[in-house]
Amino acid sequence: VRPVHSGTATLKDATSEAIRDWVTNVESTHYILGSVAGPHPYPMMVREFHAVIGKETRKQAMEKWGGKPDVLLACVGGGSNAMGLFHEFVDDADVRLIGVEAAGFGLESGKHAATLTKGEVGVLHGAMCYLLQDDDGQIVEPHSISAGLDYPGVGPEHSFLKDIGRAEYYSVTDDEALEGIEFIDLIYFFIVILSNIPLFYY
Numbered sequence: 001v002r003p004v005h006s007g008t009a010t011l012k013d014a015t016s017e018a019i020r021d022w023v024t025n026v027e028s029t030h031y032i033l034g035s036v037a038g039p040h041p042y043p044m045m046v047r048e049f050h051a052v053i054g055k056e057t058r059k060q061a062m063e064k065w066g067g068k069p070d071v072l073l074a075c076v077g078g079g080s081n082a083m084g085l086f087h088e089f090v091d092d093a094d095v096r097l098i099g100v101e102a103a104g105f106g107l108e109s110g111k112h113a114a115t116l117t118k119g120e121v122g123v124l125h126g127a128m129c130y131l132l133q134d135d136d137g138q139i140v141e142p143h144s145i146s147a148g149l150d151y152p153g154v155g156p157e158h159s160f161l162k163d164i165g166r167a168e169y170y171s172v173t174d175d176e177a178l179e180g181i182e183f184i185d186l187i188y189f190f191i192v193i194l195s196n197i198p199l200f201y202y
Contacts (some may be wrong), residue, residue, distance in 0.1 A: 008141055011035075011078070011151045015125050035078030036155030039126030043155050050084025058088055071096040075198055076169065077113065077149035079158045087157075090166060099158065100198045102144030103171035113142035115154045116162050116169040124153035130162070145174040148195030172198035 002021075007013035015033065022031035036043040036050075054072075061069050072089060074082035076099035089095045104112035112118065112132075119130035122137060131153040132140040144150040161167035172180070180201030 010141075010147070012124075012139065012142075012153075019125060035080040035151070036083045036157060037078045037125055037127055037129070037151065037153055043127060043157060046080050047083045047087055047155075047157065050080050051087050053081060053084035054086065054088025057085060068092055068095055070094075071098060073098045073100065073199055073202065075099070075149060075196055076101050076116065076154060076158060077144070077146075077195065078151045078153070079155040083155055083157055086161070086167060090161070097161065097167035098202075099167055099169045100202045101169060101171040102142075102146060102149040102177075102198060103173040104143035104145075106173055107171060110140070111143040112171065112173075113144040113150045113152070114171040115142075115152065116158060117171045119152075119154070121159070122153075127153070127156045129153050129156045129159040145177060146195045146198075149198070170202060172201045176201040 004014045004017045006017065015038065018031060022029045033042050033046065036046045057072070058068065061067065068089070072085055072095060074085050076082045082099050086097045089097065099116065101115065101117055102113040106112065107114055107118055115130045115132055119132050121128065122131045122133050124131045124139065132142055134140055139152050142150045142152045158167065162169055177198045180198070
C-alpha cells in the first residue's frame with residue numbers, strides 16, 4: 001500500500017497516482033480500480049463484479065413480494081455500487097433508477113461533488129463522463145462530507161444513463177445528509193456509513 005500525498009490526497013489523486021505508476025512500470029504493475037470510472041474495460045469489469053447487488057435485489061424482491069421494485073435508489077460518487085444495482089434493471093422500463101449525489105455545501109457554492117447534476121462532459125482518468133471542471137477544462141476539487149462520494153467525475157455508464165433519460169440523478173447537501181442520518185438513528189437506532197447518508201434524506 002502506498003499512501004498518496006499529492007493534491008488533496010483524495011480518490012482522484014490516488015487514481016491519478018495509480019495510473020501514473022501503471023504506465024511507468026508496465027512490466028511489474030497492473031492497474032485495478034474499484035469504481036466504474038477510468039479507461040475501458042475497467043468500468044465494465046467493475047460493473048460486472050458489482051452486478052451481484054442488482055441480481056440479489058431482483059431475487060429477494062421476487063421472494064419477498066413476488067415482483068420487481070418500483071424504485072431503486074443508490075448513492076453515486078464514482079458510481080460502482082449504484083451501477084451494480086441499476087445494471088440488472090436497466091431494461092425494466094417500469095423500474096425507476098435514482099442516483100443521489102453529494103451536494104456538499106450547496107450546488108451554487110462550488111464545494112460539492114454533484115458531477116451529474118452540475119458537471120459538464122470531459123475526460124478524466126481515460127473516460128469520457130460528466131465531471132467537475134473549470135472554464136479551461138481543469139478539474140475542480142469536489143467536496144462531500146463522505147470521502148466515498150468526493151470524486152470529480154463519474155462512471156461513463158452513469159453519464160450515458162443520464163443522457164438517454166433512463167436514470168434520474170439528484171443531490172443532497174452535507175447538512176441535509178446529516179439531518180437524514182439523525183432521523184434514521186432516532187427512529188431505527190442504527191448507524192449508517194457516511195457514503196450512504198444522502199439516501200436517507202432524499
